[in-house]
Amino acid sequence: MSNIESHTIAYVRDTMIPEQDPPITESGAIKWLRDNLFSGWLNTVLTLLSLLVIWWAIAAIGPWLWNTVWNAGSLRECREALGGTSGACFAVINDRWHQLMFGFYPPRLYWRPVLAFVLLFVALSPILFTNLPRKLLYFSAAYPFIAYHLLWGGSIWLPIGAALGFVAGIVAFAIVRKINGLAAIFAAVIAPVFWWLFLAGPFDATMSSILPLGLEFVRSDRFGGFLISLVIGVTGISLSLPLGILLALGRQSDMVFVKSVCVIFIEFIRGVPLITLLFTASLLLNYFLPPGTSFDLILRVIIMVTLFAAAYMAEVIRGGLAALPRGQYEAADALGLDYWKAQRLIIMPQALKISIPGIVNTFIGLFKDTTLVVFIGLLDPIGLSNAIRADTDWQGIYWELFIFIGALFFVFCFGISRYSMYLERKLKTDHR
Amino acid sequence: MKKSLFVGALAATSLVAGIAQAQTLQAVKDRGELNCGVSTGLAGFSAPDANGVWQGFDVAKCRAVAAAVLDDPMAVNFVPTTGQTRFSALASGEVDMLARNSTWTFTRDIDLRLTFVGTNYYDGQGFMVNRELGVSSATELDGATVCIQTGTTTELNLADYFRANGMSYEPVPIETNAEAQQQYLAGACDVYTTDVSGLAATRASFENPGDHVILPEVISKEPLGPVVRDGDKEWEGIVRWTLFALIAAEELGITSANVSELAQGTDSPEINRLLGSEGDLGAMLGLDSEWAVRAISAAGNYGEIFSATIGDQTPIGLARGLNAQWTQGGLMYAPPFR
Numbered sequence: 018m019s020n021i022e023s024h025t026i027a028y029v030r031d032t033m034i035p036e037q038d039p040p041i042t043e044s045g046a047i048k049w050l051r052d053n054l055f056s057g058w059l060n061t062v063l064t065l066l067s068l069l070v071i072w073w074a075i076a077a078i079g080p081w082l083w084n085t086v087w088n089a090g091s092l093r094e095c096r097e098a099l100g101g102t103s104g105a106c107f108a109v110i111n112d113r114w115h116q117l118m119f120g121f122y123p124p125r126l127y128w129r130p131v132l133a134f135v136l137l138f139v140a141l142s143p144i145l146f147t148n149l150p151r152k153l154l155y156f157s158a159a160y161p162f163i164a165y166h167l168l169w170g171g172s173i174w175l176p177i178g179a180a181l182g183f184v185a186g187i188v189a190f191a192i193v194r195k196i197n198g199l200a201a202i203f204a205a206v207i208a209p210v211f212w213w214l215f216l217a218g219p220f221d222a223t224m225s226s227i228l229p230l231g232l233e234f235v236r237s238d239r240f241g242g243f244l245i246s247l248v249i250g251v252t253g254i255s256l257s258l259p260l261g262i263l264l265a266l267g268r269q270s271d272m273v274f275v276k277s278v279c280v281i282f283i284e285f286i287r288g289v290p291l292i293t294l295l296f297t298a299s300l301l302l303n304y305f306l307p308p309g310t311s312f313d314l315i316l317r318v319i320i321m322v323t324l325f326a327a328a329y330m331a332e333v334i335r336g337g338l339a340a341l342p343r344g345q346y347e348a349a350d351a352l353g354l355d356y357w358k359a360q361r362l363i364i365m366p367q368a369l370k371i372s373i374p375g376i377v378n379t380f381i382g383l384f385k386d387t388t389l390v391v392f393i394g395l396l397d398p399i400g401l402s403n404a405i406r407a408d409t410d411w412q413g414i415y416w417e418l419f420i421f422i423g424a425l426f427f428v429f430c431f432g433i434s435r436y437s438m439y440l441e442r443k444l445k446t447d448h449r
Numbered sequence: 450m451k452k453s454l455f456v457g458a459l460a461a462t463s464l465v466a467g468i469a470q471a472q473t474l475q476a477v478k479d480r481g482e483l484n485c486g487v488s489t490g491l492a493g494f495s496a497p498d499a500n501g502v503w504q505g506f507d508v509a510k511c512r513a514v515a516a517a518v519l520d521d522p523m524a525v526n527f528v529p530t531t532g533q534t535r536f537s538a539l540a541s542g543e544v545d546m547l548a549r550n551s552t553w554t555f556t557r558d559i560d561l562r563l564t565f566v567g568t569n570y571y572d573g574q575g576f577m578v579n580r581e582l583g584v585s586s587a588t589e590l591d592g593a594t595v596c597i598q599t600g601t602t603t604e605l606n607l608a609d610y611f612r613a614n615g616m617s618y619e620p621v622p623i624e625t626n627a628e629a630q631q632q633y634l635a636g637a638c639d640v641y642t643t644d645v646s647g648l649a650a651t652r653a654s655f656e657n658p659g660d661h662v663i664l665p666e667v668i669s670k671e672p673l674g675p676v677v678r679d680g681d682k683e684w685e686g687i688v689r690w691t692l693f694a695l696i697a698a699e700e701l702g703i704t705s706a707n708v709s710e711l712a713q714g715t716d717s718p719e720i721n722r723l724l725g726s727e728g729d730l731g732a733m734l735g736l737d738s739e740w741a742v743r744a745i746s747a748a749g750n751y752g753e754i755f756s757a758t759i760g761d762q763t764p765i766g767l768a769r770g771l772n773a774q775w776t777q778g779g780l781m782y783a784p785p786f787r
Contacts, residue, residue, distance in 0.1 A: 093764075096656060112499055121501040238526065299534060303541035394489055394529040394538075404497050404529070406627050407490030408504075409764040413654030415631055 081105050091410035109414050110421050113405050117421070120241015120396055126170075126233065130244050133167040136160060137251065145436060161255075168240075168248065170232035174224040178217040182209035198355070237315040241396040243425060248315065250384040250429075253322040257383065258376070260323065261330025262369075266360065268335060279331070286328035292389055294321040299393035318390055326383040333379055337372035338364065370444050377437035381430045398422045473545050473677075473684035474518065474735055482524050485511035486544035489529040491626075492650040493759040493767075494550055503527045506758040507548040509748040510569060510675055514546065514691050517740040522747035532601070536561055539678060546688050547676040550644075552602060562679040566689035569674050569751075571771040571780050573667035574606050575645040577652060580662050582639060587666035591616040596629045596638035598622075603643055606669040626651065644671055646759065646767055653764045687734050694741040697723060697783035698750035700774050705749035712742045723786045730786060751781065 041047060054064040084104025088111065089095040095106035110117070119127060140160035143153035162176035189208035194201035225231075240248065267279030286294075298317040306312055341364060349359035369376070391400040402418040405411050477483050487495040487507055495505040503525075512522040528544050536557070539547050550572070551557070553565040578584045578593075587610075597604050599622045611618050621638040623629045630651055633641040641648065645667060652658050675692060677685050698704070701720050703711055712724040721727035725738030734740065748754050755772065759765045773779025 092654065116497070116499070116501060121497070238528070296533070300537040300541065303537075303543055391489075392531060392533065394531050394534050396489070396529060400489055400529070403625070403627065404490035407488075407492045407494075407496035408498060409492055409496075409650075409653075410499075412492045412650065412764070413630060413656075415627055 087111055092412065092414050093410075105417055106414060107417050107421070109405065109411050109417055113401075113411075116405070117242045117398055117401055119244050120401065121239045122235060122241070122244060123233075123239065126235060129167045129170070129232065129235075133164045134247070136163060136167075145440075166232065168244075169235055169237070171234040172221060172225045172229070173231040174221045177224075178220045179213070181220070182212040182217060185209050185212045237313045240315060242398055242401050245315065245390070245395060245397050246384070246387045249319055249322055249387045249390065252319050253326050253383050253387075254380050256323045257326035257330050257379070260327035261334055262365070264327060264331035265334035265338060268331065269338060283328045283331050286325055287332070291322070291325050291386055292392060294325055295389060295393050297321070314393075314395065318393070318395065322383065322387065325386075326379060329379050329382075330376065333372050333375035334368060336375060337368035337370075340371050341367055373437055373441055373444075377433060381433055384429060384433070385426060398425070473681050474687065477518055477545055477684075481519065482526050483511060483515040483519065483546070484526050484528055484544045485514070486528050486530045486535055486538050486547040486549055487511065488549045489531055491550060491647075492654070493646070493763065493765040495527075495548075504758070506570065506754060507550060509754040509758060510548040510692065510695075511546070512747045513695060513744040514688055516747035517691050517694075517736060517744040518687060520743055522743075536563060536676075539563065539676060542678075545677070545684070549676075550673040551676055553672045553674055554602075557676075563676050564679050564685050565672075565674050565676055566685060567674050567692045568672040568780075569692055570646070570672075572644045572646050572671035572673055573771075574603050574642060574669040574671065575648055575667050576664040577633075577641045577648045577661055578639060578664065580660050584662075584664065587664045587668070588614060588616075590618065590640060592618065593640050594619045594621055594638040596621045596623050596632050596641045598626070598629065598643060599624065602669070602671075607642055610668040630654070646765075649767050650759075650765045653766055683735050687736065690734060691741075691744050693783040694723060694744050694786075695751040695754065696774075696781050697786060698741075698745045699752040699781075700776065700783065703745055703750055704753060705746055708742055708745045712739070719786060 038044065042051065055061045081103050082105055084099060084102055085107050086095045086098045086104060087108055089098055089106065089108035090112065092106060092109075095104075095108055099106075115124065115127070119130060122130060137160070139153070140157040143149045143151065143157055159180070162180045166173060166176045186205045186209040190201045190205035193204040264279050264283060267275045268283065270276045270279070295318060298321040299314060302312065302317060345363060345367065346359070349363040354362065388397055388399045390397050391403070394400070396404060399422065402422065405418065406414060485508075487503065487505075490496045491505070491507075493505055494507045495503060498504050508525075508527065511525045511527070515525045516522040528538065530538050530544070530547070530549060535547055535549055535551060538544050540561070540563070548569075550570065551565075552572075553568065557563055558565055576587050576590065578590075584590065590611075595607065595618045597607055597620050604620075607618070607620075618640075621632060623632055626643070626647060629641055629643070632638055634655070641651070643651075645663065648663050652661050652663065655661060675688055677688050697719075698708070701717065701723070703720065703724070708724070711720055712726060714726040715721060718727060722730055723741050725731050725740070725742065729738065731738040731740045749757065752769075752774075755767075755769065756762055759767045761768065769777070769779060771780050773781060775782040
């Protein structure tokens with residue numbers, strides 16, 4: 018039979034065909050293009066349309082950006098340098114850079130906000146990244162007082178006195194806890210308040226007279242530009258999270274009084290636009306305070322922004338709490354943990370992990386909302402862009418300022434967003 | 450309804466605040482600094498320069514008052530206020546005076562319980578169009594699209610004017626002057642209407658100012674002036690007569706250059722009374738006799754301030770017009786210093 022076969026088959030290959038490259042349409046860039054951009058007539062049309070739009074945008078904006086003038090003293094000089102061609106005039110950023118960053122902060126003291134900004138990252142790093150030495154957390158705890166002193170200056174004993182209030186709280190808690198747990202919490206609250214109300218003032222006065230240390234005092238109305246956005250944003254963000262957690266817990270509480278206070282607060286704040294609260298802070302409070310008291314406007318705004326963000330934060334965290342199975346609470350009870358231990362060790366780590374996207378959402382929203390202070394006359398970057406435009410040198414400039422401000426806000430918000438994605442990946446919140 | 454309720458509430462609160470803070474002069478002296486409410490930025494009138502120092506027509510007024518009261522034109526804390534916050538900031542005592550191109554109207558004077566101490570700039574609402582349209586009078590604007598700032602008196606004036614002339618228009622609502630410039634230049638509207646000073650300042654910033662024409666019609670009266678709280682006659686007098694001193698100085702030929710020389714005494718009794726070498730006008734204000742000398746030295750007389758900040762020689766390029774001295778056919782008229 019094999020004979021027949023050898024006759025019918027004319028040729029039998031006895032060596033392997035060498036490996037060949039795949040057809041040009043099935044590999045590399047062309048395959049990718051075919052698969053992703055031209056896989057059907059609809060996608061082909063959409064691709065071509067998109068290319069057209071991109072080309073149109075580049076043709077419209079490209080030359081304008083390419084012809085940017087970086088060095089000029091006024092819009093007139095910019096236009097002369099451009100000589101009639103279309104071009105951006107980012108010289109305004111060059112000219113007013115320090116103002117957009119620091120507002121009216123005294124130029125010879127610029128190192129102070131810069132140092133505070135650098136230290137901010139040092140203070141944040143142990144909170145954000147767990148693989149750093151835990152000892153750094155002590156610096157994080159001290160940072161608010163350091164930053165306050167760097168930014169505002171004045172007597173060094175004021176922030177130290179304020180910090181001692183917290184120390185008083187911790188000491189009181191530690192002493193009273195040996196007697197009664199609930200009383201310890203009250204002591205931890207009352208002791209610092211007592212210290213701040215009655216002892217911090219005399220402490221500051223005596224220490225200042227003994228050892229007058231401190232940096233030059235800078236008034237709040239010298240603050241402006243990104244400095245003000247960052248001060249309001251960072252303070253609001255760092256205070257709204259703990260406040261939000263407390264409010265969320267309060268809303269779930271069995272104690273009627275605590276629960277109703279939290280519910281009323283959250284619903285009131287959420288029912289009112291932020292701009293209303295800002296107007297209240299800037300206008301109404303002045304009528305109610307005794308004449309002559311100058312309650313710092315930035316402080317008022319920070320308080321309002323923090324309360325606003327805290328109410329939203331509370332609801333975000335409540336969402337996280339609600340997502341936890343009932344069994345987790347029961348397991349904590351079964352282990353004999355008290356309320357705070359259960360929250361700290363079992364409930365909160367899980368609830369916060371679930372809420373990360375929502376929390377970050379609120380953070381970013383809060384940071385961008387700081388630009389609303391322009392409506393109460395604080396010169397944040399947007400407010401300053403108006404003021405810069407009112408100078409006869411730069412009147413008529415428009416997009417350049419907004420592009421710059423937008424880019425800076427983007428850097429911060431994008432940074433926050435990337436960090437939250439890193440954190441989610443690390444904690445694997447989606448249980449995949 | 451909502452607005453009148455708000456205005457009423459504001460008036461009631463400002464009444465309380467006004468009683469509580471009658472002694473503005475003493476407060477300013479104790480503080481060593483004048484809190485002056487200005488606009489957050491209006492070309493030629495108030496804007497911070499590259500060094501953060503406020504400059505402008507309204508700013509110069511604040512500096513003159515600070516010089517008269519505190520002997521230091523730089524002892525002013527400028528509080529930027531917006532259109533919404535300005536009167537509350539004044540009524541609540543956050544600022545001692547407003548120099549923020551606010552129009553003197555009946556309701557603001559009477560209902561809001563504020564005191565307009567005088568007029569330092571006579572403005573009026575006008576129109577700007579592209580020269581290519583070939584329009585030479587506002588009466589030819591029938592059917593035009595008009596860029597207009599919302600929530601201002603200009604909006605109401607515009608409606609009144611077009612109705613009175615039996616014309617129609619299509620409003621393009623905008624929020625700020627900067628936005629208006631963009632919309633107008635992009636051709637979103639045929640006409641831009643706001644105060645003539647604002648139009649001139651806006652036009653000066655265009656790449657080709659000559660392509661745009663400001664129509665001759667001025668359809669409203671906008672007397673702009675400094676404002677103080679009701680109920681403090683002493684402070685009101687200081688701010689009012691500082692303004693008059695600047696105006697009178699121009700009329701009498703007193704400038705920042707020759708004021709110290711003239712203060713030694715001249716043949717003119719009026720100049721002598723104003724500059725304090727004769728009589729005791731300063732003491733009647735609660736100040737010393739040199740108060741007007743300092744006010745005029747701060748930034749010059751009214752004419753000098755005008756030409757340095759918004760006049761012909763500046764990019765804003767406003768003519769004196771109604772704001773010339775009464776002797777030159779304008780409305781600037783200071784009562785006698787006697």
